[in-house]
Amino acid sequence: MPTRNDAYTLMTNHVKNENLQKHMLSVEAAMRAYARKYGEDEELWAMTGLLHDCDYEEYPDLNEHTRVAAGWLRSEGYDERIIYAILAHNDVNAATHPRTDLLSKGLYACDEITGMITATTLVRPNKSIHGLEVSSVRKKMKSKGFAAGVNREDLMQGAAELDVDLNEHIAFVIQAMAERAEALGLAGTPEQTQPEVAR
Structure with a gap:
């Protein structure tokens, strides 16, 4: 099977938007952490997160998104479990690819929450996830105008499908992303880092 470096190269060849790249790196980090928690294959789960939106920039139409990626990945010899989970995270494919396995549920659960955590981090004065x-994340979720591209229903549904408490899920993903803060552009700067102030 292709390596993580192969997966990263494929993703960056098709995705030039830096924010979308960071989103996929965020989902990769969360998926790797959940694989470790569940005793699953870390590389398999991480690559699923890294590649899940690799066709979105070029094929944003939901009837094409993930289906194009599935073709790319199949031709490159990626594990069918990765391809299935990527197809399953697009609800357009629900009839043919229901989320019945842990990998698919994990990807769906990690997708929207990473976007909300990133958006919440970037409006902090120190722009640090630490x-x-x-x-703070739950408060921002209630603000309809904030991070409007993050689907709150999908976010909550994802945690429910994975059968995890939403607050615990948010805390877990924050920790996973914090471990990759530099790569995700969420480390802030040393002189800016300060404790969270209740708002």
């Missing part, structure tokens, strides 16, 4: 509180 010290970010679950309560």
